[in-house]
Amino acid sequence: MSKKEPAGNPLKARTGIAGFDEMTKGGLPRGHTTLVEGGAGSGKTIFALQALVNGARDYNEPGIFVAFEESPKRIRQHAASFGWNLAPLEKEKLFFLDAQPTPDLIQSGSFDLSGMLAMLGVKAREMKAKRIVFDALDMVLAILNDPLAVKREVYRLHEWLLAQELTAVITAKADPNEGTAAGEPQLGFMQFMVDCAVTLNHGTNLGVSQRNLRVVKYRGSTFSENESPFLIGENGMEVAGESEMVQPKRSAMRERVSSGVKRLDAMLGGGYYRNASVLITGVPGTAKSTLGGAFAEAACERGEPTLFVSFDSKTDEMVRNLSSVGIRLERFVKSGVLRMVWARSLTGSAENHLMRIKKIAKEHHARCVVIDPVSALSKSGNENTATSVAERLLDWTKASDITLLCTSLLVDPGSQVENTPLQISTLSDTWIHLNYQIRAGERNRGLSIIKSRGTAHSNQVRELILSDACITLTDVYTAGGEVLMGTLRWEKERAEQAARDEAKTVAEQRQSKLLTEEAEIEARLKAVQCELEAKRAEKKAQTQLATGRATEQARRGKEMRKLRGSDQA
Amino acid sequence: MSKRPHFKFRLYVAGDSPNSTQARANLQTLCATYLPDRHEIEVVDVLCDPKRALADGILLTPTLIKYSPPPIRKIIGNLSQTQTVLTALALPD
Numbered sequence: 001m002s003k004k005e006p007a008g009n010p011l012k013a014r015t016g017i018a019g020f021d022e023m024t025k026g027g028l029p030r031g032h033t034t035l036v037e038g039g040a041g042s043g044k045t046i047f048a049l050q051a052l053v054n055g056a057r058d059y060n061e062p063g064i065f066v067a068f069e070e071s072p073k074r075i076r077q078h079a080a081s082f083g084w085n086l087a088p089l090e091k092e093k094l095f096f097l098d099a100q101p102t103p104d105l106i107q108s109g110s111f112d113l114s115g116m117l118a119m120l121g122v123k124a125r126e127m128k129a130k131r132i133v134f135d136a137l138d139m140v141l142a143i144l145n146d147p148l149a150v151k152r153e154v155y156r157l158h159e160w161l162l163a164q165e166l167t168a169v170i171t172a173k174a175d176p177n178e179g180t181a182a183g184e185p186q187l188g189f190m191q192f193m194v195d196c197a198v199t200l201n202h203g204t205n206l207g208v209s210q211r212n213l214r215v216v217k218y219r220g221s222t223f224s225e226n227e228s229p230f231l232i233g234e235n236g237m238e239v240a241g242e243s244e245m246v247q248p249k250r251s252a253m254r255e256r257v258s259s260g261v262k263r264l265d266a267m268l269g270g271g272y273y274r275n276a277s278v279l280i281t282g283v284p285g286t287a288k289s290t291l292g293g294a295f296a297e298a299a300c301e302r303g304e305p306t307l308f309v310s311f312d313s314k315t316d317e318m319v320r321n322l323s324s325v326g327i328r329l330e331r332f333v334k335s336g337v338l339r340m341v342w343a344r345s346l347t348g349s350a351e352n353h354l355m356r357i358k359k360i361a362k363e364h365h366a367r368c369v370v371i372d373p374v375s376a377l378s379k380s381g382n383e384n385t386a387t388s389v390a391e392r393l394l395d396w397t398k399a400s401d402i403t404l405l406c407t408s409l410l411v412d413p414g415s416q417v418e419n420t421p422l423q424i425s426t427l428s429d430t431w432i433h434l435n436y437q438i439r440a441g442e443r444n445r446g447l448s449i450i451k452s453r454g455t456a457h458s459n460q461v462r463e464l465i466l467s468d469a470c471i472t473l474t475d476v477y478t479a480g481g482e483v484l485m486g487t488l489r490w491e492k493e494r495a496e497q498a499a500r501d502e503a504k505t506v507a508e509q510r511q512s513k514l515l516t517e518e519a520e521i522e523a524r525l526k527a528v529q530c531e532l533e534a535k536r537a538e539k540k541a542q543t544q545l546a547t548g549r550a551t552e553q554a555r556r557g558k559e560m561r562k563l564r565g566s567d568q569a
Numbered sequence: 570m571s572k573r574p575h576f577k578f579r580l581y582v583a584g585d586s587p588n589s590t591q592a593r594a595n596l597q598t599l600c601a602t603y604l605p606d607r608h609e610i611e612v613v614d615v616l617c618d619p620k621r622a623l624a625d626g627i628l629l630t631p632t633l634i635k636y637s638p639p640p641i642r643k644i645i646g647n648l649s650q651t652q653t654v655l656t657a658l659a660l661p662d
Contacts, residue, residue: 099628106642106657109591109649114583115615115622115630122619140629143645 016054260294
């Protein structure tokens with residue numbers, strides 16, 4: 001490398017490819033060359049074309065596409081299939097050069113690219129081009145048929161690009177399985193020369209397509225070094241970059257959102273946290289979807305745009321099934337607050353599903369998302385990637401201010417081991433487990449909160465009761481160390497009620513008996529009192545009589561003495 | 570003599586680059602040897618007239634086009650392999 005890096009951080013040229021600009025902290029090295037390698041059909045041309053078209057359309061950077069492998073006509077067709085309208089751009093901002101070696105080409109001796117570069121230089125100045133793509137450079141290098149000549153021409157091209165100060169993308173085929181050392185010496189040479197190198201690969205895992213992109217080197221810049229999955233979707237390429245996810249926009253929220261079940265909210269200390277990720281696990285039929293539906297209904301009642309992704313049931317079936325337990329979602333589907341999506345779990349990679357979910361959620365401005373069940377992502381062929389997809393799903397919802405509820409199926413109903421195949425239980429903020437208790441010929445649903453970060457949640461198992469009107473939780477009874485649910489709970493409840501009733505009656509009887517006795521005593525008391533009064537009166541009368549008699553006697557004596565003329569008075 | 574056709578060539582070169590210089594010399598030698606007095610050579614320097622080369626679809630230099638007699642033949646390279654050139658031009662050696 002003869003050219004020096006500009007001082008400080010080199011400017012970046014945005015590609016506009018979702019995820020890639022984040023991975024590379026801004027895009028391609030501006031004014032420098034990027035090498036994109038990959039096998040056949042790995043998406044090299046699309047990557048290059050998308051960066052070029054976005055540059056011309058969105059960043060006012062006109063560009064030139066030098067097509068060594070496909071005719072410009074076919075490339076225009078690719079672009080049209082992604083919905084990119086090139087016709088207006090081709091008037092002044094986009095130029096395709098058909099550089100396919102013609103089949104009737106005869107070669108005699110050595111040749112070089114200097115003529116082409118001279119022409120491109122004129123064209124680039126004329127249209128003030130800032131970007132250039134050399135698609136399938138290996139095609140023309142192969143004709144050179146001489147390693148020294150290849151080196152010379154690659155070096156010529158490189159020098160020319162630097163002199164022109166064009167942001168360049170060179171694509172070249174490479175077999176990702178063989179590496180670059182043995183089969184493709186020119187590519188190894190190019191990798192050393194360029195400032196940025198990107199590898200694309202496309203493989204299958206149990207028949208499910210997996211595409212990955214890796215930034216191999218990037219001079220003068222930090223970048224995400226890991227292999228990132230990418231998709232070629234209907235709008236072009238999207239890379240599942242990491243950096244967009246790792247920093248949530250907001251700090252942890254204290255706001256609570258209802259789970260849709262009053263008593264569950266109470267158990268959780270007010271509901272789920274806003275922006276939390278909630279995992280509901282359980283064997284089939286334990287009402288996982290129902291809890292998802294209840295959460296969605298509560299969100300819609302608050303007027304929050306909600307996305308319900310159903311993998312197992314068609315959306316109309318899901319709406320019907322949920323209405324049987326009093327969750328009425330149809331009105332919200334009609335009003336547009338709720339978007340229901342049926343994602344077949346059998347086709348497409350986990351990555352594909354994630355991209356699709358993200359896209360719809362963005363379109364819908366969703367604040368709450370339900371994925372039922374998230375375990376569908378780990379179906380055959382996706383085991384290796386599903387964990388990372390689930391992680392990124394959680395990170396993405398956090399970063400996008402979305403409260404996420406995932407249900408997850410536990411495959412083996414017998415084990416009741418609370419393991420999740422996606423291993424998102426450790427990442428999720430709240431984990432609710434549903435299971436069956438089978439006793440006395442009955443299956444009853446039990447709900448327990450395994451964890452809920454930042455919440456003093458109840459640690460008791462509750463019975464989950466579904467009726468045609470609502471969903472609720474009930475306390476369970478424990479008797480002899482066993483949890484009672486269903487009719488056993490009901491019987492226990494009845495028995496306790498009867499005991500209470502009996503005790504009440506006894507108390508009432510006793511009370512009334514005491515009252516009677518009290519009244520009786522009071523009556524007796526009154527009678528005695530009366531008797532006392534009578535005696536007192538009698539006694540008084542007796543005393544008066546005695547006094548009267550004495551007085552009368554005295555008076556009589558005095559009178560007799562007076563009559564007798566006594567001298568005693 | 571009228572049976573023997575007149576050859577018209579156009580040689581696209583890139584200035585004085587080694588391959589281009591060699592191509593010019595090789596073509597002149599070849600014509601002097603095999604087509605004396607019955608050839609025309611037009612040399613186009615793509616560095617001087619890049620738009621013409623672009624319009625003609627010439628990207629690799631040097632490129633030799635024989636456009637008369639038909640059919641048109643396109644040969645790239647510095648023409649160092651004389652046998653290949655003669656075969657392409659359907660000339661006996």
